[in-house]
Amino acid sequence: MLTRKQLELLEFIQKRMAKDGVPPSFDEMKDALDLRSKSGIHRLITALEERGFIRRLAHRARAIEIVKLPEALEKKLGKPAETSGFAPQVIAGDKVAPPPAAMPVEVVHALELPVMGRIAAGVPIEAISEVSHHVAVPGSMLSGRGEHYALEVKGDSMIEAGINDGDIVVIREQGTADNGDIVVALVEGHEATLKRFYRRSGMIALEAANPAYETRLLRDDEVKVQGRLVGLIRSY
Known part of the structure; x- marks a missing residue:
């Protein structure tokens, strides 16, 4: 179950990616939800990720993958859950292959x-x-x-x-x-x-x-x- 703000943010991200092909910045998310600081956006993004609706891609700070939409939002967007055929949208990053001698590193948010x-x-x-x-x-x-x-x-x-x-x-x-x-x-x-x-x-x-x-x-x-x-x- 998502809160109203979590649902608003997920809808904003989905619409922006469908329109422009890239996710919004944290400043744009903050303005769209009328929040005073980006720390509130960080909390909402973390909550959506923990609930399995989005995934943050490690190699770019703004790259976000939408994993699924709640049924209420799919219906609002005109995509009923049972017929939507929803597929995740991934924004390709600019990650390059490491040199052969490079050691693997742990990637964090x-x-x-x-x-x-x-x-x-x-x-x-x-x-x-x-x-x-x-x-x-x-x-x-x-x-x-x-x-x-x-x-x-x-x-x-x-x-x-x-x-x-x-x-x-x-x-x-x-x-x-x-x-x-x-x-x-x-x-x-x-x-x-x-x-x-x-x-x-x-x-x-x-x-x-x-x-x-x-x-x-x-x-x-x-x-x-x-x-x-x-x-x-x-x-x-």
Whole structure:
């Protein structure tokens, strides 16, 4: 038995796929159902998947397969259950074959995170607080509870930690850090930078992972931790 919102979402997805051949985005689903946030859509999608009405395809975040329709919805769409001949509609993804030496990996569902502009891995830049776009990340990358966001890396000061210019880093919002954590640090209230965090002799050390950059030593009141690195996405 589906709730009214679950039924509305399933109908919207079916109509969009029948019309355009592609599933709607999470933003389009949110607007169509008049919800305030995409977290509500995530819950509805999960409920529909658990009940066997849809299947999310692993290799593309927006790819959705409709497995079946409830009898009430089939009748509403003019397809009686006993004569509809309904067949699942699958949107082909862009998955490519792995190289021969590649090890198999476990594929997990993807979630969309806001990309809050660019973060300096070098000389600090002004703090970013506006969403520039969204990016899909594996759900397993989101560490623990709490809010997450993403940032585009600018600079090369963290290259020895495997973080390159242009990479997308996934950040878990938190105000504290342990020694050695890679954090988003707000410096003197207006500069944001991505560095390793250490406490040394009553001071905060923001350490680069590139010998070309000096470690910055700052007073405790000059540094505010805004989040900890939990994942990285790279485009080739």
